[in-house]
Amino acid sequence: xxxxRVNQDLPVIARFEVRRRNYLAPDGSIQxxxxxxxxxxxxxxxxYRSMVLLRLFDRKAVALQRTGRLGTYAVSLGQEAVxxxxxxxxxxxxxxxxxxxxxxxxxxxxxxLEEILLFWGGDERGNQFSGPxxxxxFCVPVGSQAPHAAGVAYALKLxxxxxxxxxxxxxxxxxxxxxxxxMNFAGVHKLxxxxxxxxxxxxxxxxxxxxxACETLAQKAIAAGFTGEQVDGNDVVAVxxxxxxxxxxxxxxxxxxxxxxxxxxxxxxxTSDDAARYRSAEEVQARWKEEPIARLRAYLVAQKIWSKGDxxxxxxxxxxxxxxxxxxxxxxxxRRPETMFDHLYADLPKVYAAQRxxxxxxxxx
Amino acid sequence: MAEATLVEAINLxxxxxxxxxxxxxxLGEDVGVNGGVFxxxxxxxxxxxxxxxxxxxxxxxxxxxxxxGMAAQGLKPVGEIQFMGFIYPCLDQLVNHASRLRxxxxxxxxxxxxxxxxxxxxxxxxxxxxxxxxxxxxxxPGLRVVMPSSPExxxxxxxxxxxxxxxxxxxxxxxxxxAAKGEVEDNGEALPLDVAFVLREGRDLTLISWGAxxxxxxxxxxxxxxxxxxAEVIDLATLKPYDEDTVLGxxxxxxxxxxxxxxxxxxxxxxxxxxxxxxxxxxSLLAPVTRVTGYDTIVPMARLEQYYMPSVERxxxxxxxxxxxx
Ligand SMILES: Cc1ncc(C[n+]2csc(CCOP(=O)(O)OP(=O)(O)O)c2C)c(N)n1
Numbered sequence: 001x002x003x004x005r006v007n008q009d010l011p012v013i014a015r016f017e018v019r020r021r022n023y024l025a026p027d028g029s030i031q032x033x034x035x036x037x038x039x040x041x042x043x044x045x046x047x048y049r050s051m052v053l054l055r056l057f058d059r060k061a062v063a064l065q066r067t068g069r070l071g072t073y074a075v076s077l078g079q080e081a082v083x084x085x086x087x088x089x090x091x092x093x094x095x096x097x098x099x100x101x102x103x104x105x106x107x108x109x110x111x112x113l114e115e116i117l118l119f120w121g122g123d124e125r126g127n128q129f130s131g132p133x134x135x136x137x138f139c140v141p142v143g144s145q146a147p148h149a150a151g152v153a154y155a156l157k158l159x160x161x162x163x164x165x166x167x168x169x170x171x172x173x174x175x176x177x178x179x180x181x182x183m184n185f186a187g188v189h190k191l192x193x194x195x196x197x198x199x200x201x202x203x204x205x206x207x208x209x210x211x212x213a214c215e216t217l218a219q220k221a222i223a224a225g226f227t228g229e230q231v232d233g234n235d236v237v238a239v240x241x242x243x244x245x246x247x248x249x250x251x252x253x254x255x256x257x258x259x260x261x262x263x264x265x266x267x268x269x270x271t272s273d274d275a276a277r278y279r280s281a282e283e284v285q286a287r288w289k290e291e292p293i294a295r296l297r298a299y300l301v302a303q304k305i306w307s308k309g310d311x312x313x314x315x316x317x318x319x320x321x322x323x324x325x326x327x328x329x330x331x332x333x334x335r336r337p338e339t340m341f342d343h344l345y346a347d348l349p350k351v352y353a354a355q356r357x358x359x360x361x362x363x364x365x
Numbered sequence: 366m367a368e369a370t371l372v373e374a375i376n377l378x379x380x381x382x383x384x385x386x387x388x389x390x391x392l393g394e395d396v397g398v399n400g401g402v403f404x405x406x407x408x409x410x411x412x413x414x415x416x417x418x419x420x421x422x423x424x425x426x427x428x429x430x431x432x433x434g435m436a437a438q439g440l441k442p443v444g445e446i447q448f449m450g451f452i453y454p455c456l457d458q459l460v461n462h463a464s465r466l467r468x469x470x471x472x473x474x475x476x477x478x479x480x481x482x483x484x485x486x487x488x489x490x491x492x493x494x495x496x497x498x499x500x501x502x503x504x505x506p507g508l509r510v511v512m513p514s515s516p517e518x519x520x521x522x523x524x525x526x527x528x529x530x531x532x533x534x535x536x537x538x539x540x541x542x543x544a545a546k547g548e549v550e551d552n553g554e555a556l557p558l559d560v561a562f563v564l565r566e567g568r569d570l571t572l573i574s575w576g577a578x579x580x581x582x583x584x585x586x587x588x589x590x591x592x593x594x595x596a597e598v599i600d601l602a603t604l605k606p607y608d609e610d611t612v613l614g615x616x617x618x619x620x621x622x623x624x625x626x627x628x629x630x631x632x633x634x635x636x637x638x639x640x641x642x643x644x645x646x647x648x649s650l651l652a653p654v655t656r657v658t659g660y661d662t663i664v665p666m667a668r669l670e671q672y673y674m675p676s677v678e679r680x681x682x683x684x685x686x687x688x689x690x691x
Contacts, residue, residue: 095438128471134438137470141461147427148462151434151442158390158416158440165434178457181427188422343472344507346530349559349606 018218021242022232026290028298035241041305047088047236048300049314051080051293054104056318057113058267060326061120065271069330073120074101078234078266081292082198083168084108085239086259089247090166095152096135097145097167101198105168106131106138113325114332121329142203143173146182146195153191157254164250165193166243172203174217180224186256187225194246195221195258198233200265205278221258233261234292266291336360369549372542374516375405375481377551378523379443383413385553389527390435391418393428393445402447403483403542429455432478433462441527446482449536450493455480456501463532464507476532479523484512485577485627486659486674487540489667495539496664497576497628500637502534503605509533510605511558514579516547518602521556528555538577545580561608563615567595570684571615573638574625575601578675582625585680594688604634612638613646620651621687627674630658652690657683 023034037043054076064070076083083104090096090109098105103116109131119126119138127137139145149167156163173179174197186193197217201208214220221228227249231242239261246257264287268275275284300306338360341348348356369377383389391406391413397420400407410418421428425446432442446452459480466476486495503510511526511533513519519537526533538545564579565586574582579600586596597615601607616622622642624635635656642654657675665673 097434124469124471127469128473133473136437136474141457144430144457144461147430147458148434148437150427151431151436152438153434154431155435155438155440177424177454178426178430181422181424182430184422184424185427185431189419343468343470345509346467346475351559351606351609 016219016222018216018228018230020230020232021238022235023237023241024235024295024299026234026295028295028302030299034237035244037240037244038237041303044237044296044300045305047084047240048293048296048306050084050104050108051236051296052314053318053321054080054084054107055293056315057103057107057322060322061117062271064117064326070117070120071122072270072272074270075267076101076103078287078291079198079200079263080104081236081239081296082196082233082261082263085236086166086168086196086243089240089243090164092132094164094166094247095156096132097149097152097165098136098138099142099145099169099173099198100138100140101170102138102168109135113322114329117326117329118332123332123335125335143169143176143178145169146173146179149193149195150182150185150191153186153193153256154189156192157189162251163192164247165191166196166247167193168196168198170203171197171199171201171208171211171217172206173197174220175211180220183221183224183256183258190254191256192250192254193256194243194250195256196243197258197260199260199262202265202269202279204269204273216260218258218260224256224258226256226258228258228260230260230262233263234290234295236292236296263292264290366548366550368546369516370543371513371516371519371537371545372403372405374520374549375523375537376407376409377549378520378527379406379409380412381551381553382443382524382527383409383417386441388439389417389441389443391443391445392421392431394421394423394447396420396445401445403539405481405537406445425451426454426458429458429463429480432480433458433466433476436476436478436532437466437474441477441479443479443481443527446480448490448494449482449484449496449498452480452482459502459508459532459534460505464505467531468507475530477530479526479533479535481535481537483539483542484536485538485540486664486670487577489670490539492666495670497626497659499536499604500628500632500634503634503637505605507531508605509558509603510536511603512536512538512576513602514538514541514576514600515545516549518556518562518600520549520551521554522558522602524553525555525558529558533558536576540577541580559603559606559608561611562600562602563597563611564600565596565598567597567619569594569619570596570621570623570688571599571612571619572596572623572625572680572684573599573601573612575604578625578627581675581677581680584677585684588677588681589684592685594684596684607638609641609645613642616642616646617649620649622654623657623680623683623687624654625657625675625680627659629661630656631661633658652687655683655687
């Protein structure tokens with residue numbers, strides 16, 4: 001490129017590099033020595049089970065949407081390793097700030113399946129969830145949760161707490177000033193925060209190459225003054241290892257980190273989207289070969305940690321859990337209309353009491 | 366009791382709040398060493414340290430978003446936006462997060478933040494420094510919008526805003542920062558939010574305003590009294606939610622109402638008040654509710670801004686007309 005050739009006689013004053021991490025190849029074989037936690041077979045199986053549960057849950061949610069029993073829903077298909085891998089490296093007391101597609105992270109944090117359905121079914125009680133009380137709800141305005149994460153991290157640091165804010169967003173979000181403003185501030189103040197971009201290649205119909213001219217998204221951390229790393233987002237071992245390291249750096253050294261998890265959205269953007277309009281079946285087909293669940297299963301099977309029988313049992317268990325959760329969701333009675341005024345303010349200002357009564361009256365009448 | 370300007374009263378309230386509550390944090394551009402471009406935060410960093418009085422990068426969206434994150438963790442952030450013309454990047458955070466965090470999580474998370482900004486024209490400031498778009502903010506459910514019109518109320522209302530468990534946008538009349546002087550007792554006592562202040566009682570006509578325009582409104586009431594017209598003057602003080610009872614009670618008594626604001630007329634907050642009166646007190650009205658406002662133009666730069674803002678004369682003329690209506 002021309003721009004690289006000019007000014008060659010000038011001295012170089014800074015150089016930067018971006019590293020990429022992966023352990024498991026698409027066929028489940030090992031590419032480099034695995035991180036320490038990977039010797040814990042039970043943990044690997046738990047990660048695997050969570051990803052499978054998430055995939056079946058997604059399928060059920062889409063079925064509910066297609067039959068008019070759920071609102072628009074954002075599937076995680078193909079991206080299960082990212083939110084599960086990241087959340088698995090967090091401690092309960094850390095603070096999660098998720099994007100709308102991070103069901104896997106919420107599930108890992110203890111949010112109930114029926115609570116996630118309630119949210120997508122249009123009921124705020126889904127955000128009053130059983131996860132850690134300080135975790136943020138799904139963020140819908142893209143990238144606007146990044147400044148919250150910086151604010152949370154500032155509070156944690158000010159109070160000298162050993163807690164970390166973990167903020168998830170998509171590749172589209174990295175085009176917004178919000179994300180840069182938050183990262184820049186985190187760099188200036190050395191905050192205990194980890195920003196994670198799930199680079200699934202698409203922001204609805206806009207491909208990554210129209211989102212950025214950068215070779216990696218990880219390098220965006222350089223402008224904010226801290227380390228960015230790229231990780232194979234279809235390799236849950238790599239995602240978790242990167243998250244463990246980043247969260248430890250944030251916790252112990254107040255050093256913010258940025259992780260770019262490269263994955264692929266195998267499904268539609270949401271249930272309202274038809275991805276066939278903007279990308280070819282061949283492209284998607286090719287990416288199925290890299291998906292995270294089959295990859296970890298291949299590894300587990302090769303290690304004799306997992307069997308066909310285990311798989312069948314897991315499928316049955318997940319099916320039962322998902323069906324039971326859907327049943328509980330469908331059986332949840334709607335709130336009374338006037339409850340839309342509840343939690344609007346700590347105490348409802350007197351002037352709105354009449355509006356609230358109006359709603360209550362309509363309902364009774 | 367000591368005499369203080371409005372900006373000094375703000376400073377006193379901030380210092381008092383920080384001293385009383387270690388969770389109060391002040392943040393914004395130049396609020397630290399420099400003490401804010403209007404000196405509202407002067408001396409705070411020296412007293413409370415750079416961790417609690419922090420100079421942020423130049424990023425308004427960030428300031429408001431940081432406040433949301435801090436508040437959700439139980440801090441009480443008080444963010445400063447240097448001029449109202451720069452508050453617009455914050456709207457995303459105010460509309461989509463601050464104002465609704467409590468409601469969307471059904472009380473699991475709350476957002477006890479304050480965002481302060483100077484408001485209004487009349488200081489011969491550069492472009493984008495004289496805006497008064499309070500109606501835009503007052504339209505947002507879940508928010509509080511508060512505007513003091515005197516040092517005493519600046520002190521008491523800011524303390525109330527900081528102690529309030531919900532997000533408050535606190536608009537400070539720039540024109541009064543130094544022009545308004547009054548007795549302020551630094552006793553840590555808050556004034557009530559959501560309550561209008563009756564600055565002057567009268568039986569013939571109700572004049573309603575807020576912020577800097579109360580200066581002209583009070584002067585108009587003085588002028589009218591020499592003509593034998595006794596005007597009641599209401600300082601709305603909290604625009605969201607606004608004190609309908611005081612407004613309607615006064616109009617029921619006087620039967621006539623003029624609303625004064627320097628913001629542009631169309632969709633201004635005066636329209637809201639006029640509509641409420643029409644809906645609820647039509648039978649008491651002896652004349653149409655009338656507005657004296659800024660024009661539906663961009664706030665002009667210094668040479669014309671005096672023609673943009675309602676003058677005492679415009680208010681008196683409107684009031685006379687309303688009183689003569691039959
Ligand atoms: C600020 C904002 N603009 C537009 C939208 C509409 N929208 C929803 S998702 C989306 C694409 C986001 O892509 P990305 O950040 O890559 O996340 P992904 O959906 O791929 O997980 C858009 C444009 C939105 N929610 N928020």
